Amino acid sequence: MAQLKVLISGAGIAGNALAFWLAKLGHDVTVIERFPSLRATGLQLDLRGHGIDVMKRMGLEQAFRSKSAPENGVQMVDSSGRRRAYFPANKSGKGLQAFTTDYEIMRGDLCRLIYDATRDRAKYIFGTAIESFEEKDSSVEVWFTDGKTDRFDILVGADGQGSRTRRMMLGPDTPDAFFPFNGVYIGYFTIPRPIKEGEEYIATSYMAPGKRGIMIRRQNPNEIQAYLMCKTESERLKAARRGDVKEEKEAMAEIFQGAGWQTEDILQSLKADNDFYCERLGLVKLESWSHGRVVLVGDAAYCPSAATGMGTTSSMVGAYILAGEIARCCGRADGKGAERGADNKDGITAALKAYEQKFQPFMKQVQEGILEDAGFNMLPSTSFGIAILNFLMGVVSLLRLNVIGERLLREKIIGWDLPEYEEIV
Incomplete structure (x- = not known):
């Protein structure tokens, strides 16, 4: 397979994680971010279950540990400040995590950690965003807010819960998929x-x-x-x-x-x-995460809300699976690894379909019942x-x-x- 030209909108955790994997495959990856610099802000978050496994497969565990937040547990207090309950972090390496996980980190630290591991292999453009795009038979033509235009094999919306890419993909006559x-x-x-x-x-x-x-x-x-x-x-x-x-x-x-x-x-x-x-x-819930050569990842596609404790994990795992299915269906830029698809067009279609088939059962369990009861x-x-x-x-x-x-x-x-x-x- 030929090298794919991929545009990722959003330099957050999901976008950077996807760029990490696709650039590792040797594809031509561009990440755009509407803010003038990397948004290394935000408070504490965690990884759980399969999200921990993905981070380890990225080879980032040592770097993650060096930036970990040292929280040991959570206590519940009454109005006088008296402790009424205490739940320690699970440091055993086995079983489910507690409220405080063994993998706590500040959002900005995790975002920068993945960015630093990716920026030499992917192109980052800050201070611009997508103005509009049009799907062609074999590409997506994109117009940017800085007046430039370009064509890509795949356009990825990783621009968060309020994703503009998602709204453009759905079209003006379709209600947005964010449910508060x-x-x-x-x-x-x-x-x-x-x-x-x-x-x-x-x-x-x-x-x-x-x-x-x-x-x-x-x-x-x-x-x-x-x-x-x-x-x-x-x-x-x-x-x-x-x-x-x-x-x-x-x-x-x-x-x-x-x-x-x-x-x-x-x-x-x-x-x-x-x-x-x-x-x-709120949560984002869609029947399909892609249309043609446009696909969504992270909160833009399936934000589960902070009520689940699985937002960051879902983004990390989703990016890994999307990149993995692109690798499996389209191959690496060096021509290795494609299992099916006679050309890039067929491979991309198969990859985006397989991404949904593999990951939707995961997200269905994460989101089930949350809209009716946010806790x-x-x-x-x-x-x-x-x-x-x-x-x-x-x-x-x-x-x-x-x-x-x-x-x-x-x-x-x-x-x-x-x-x-x-x-x-």
């Missing part, structure tokens, strides 16, 4: 707070009446991460324009006023914060209900049951094995 959870939001930001003597690296979770939750966690000695989570009917937050940080912060402050515990100090820090980001939780519907809204929840979680932690890992998160995938691709590993 009803009134569920999370605000993320960091707070300068030097570590105290004897303080441990443990995440702390607090539930307040009114379906409000706060979590703080530490990734370094100088600052902590704060998460404001709520299920709310707030019209102000609902009407806030995405990215209007001032309005989003003020709406969040109104919702969390009087929530107790450390809320007032956290809200005071929120006023001065410069890295606040508000996410409206917040089960949470108590009264002080009495929260007290009962804290008591039950205390019993569960005393018995060392991994309820979070087994019941709430979606790491356990039944009857599905990670494929082996000799062409790329």
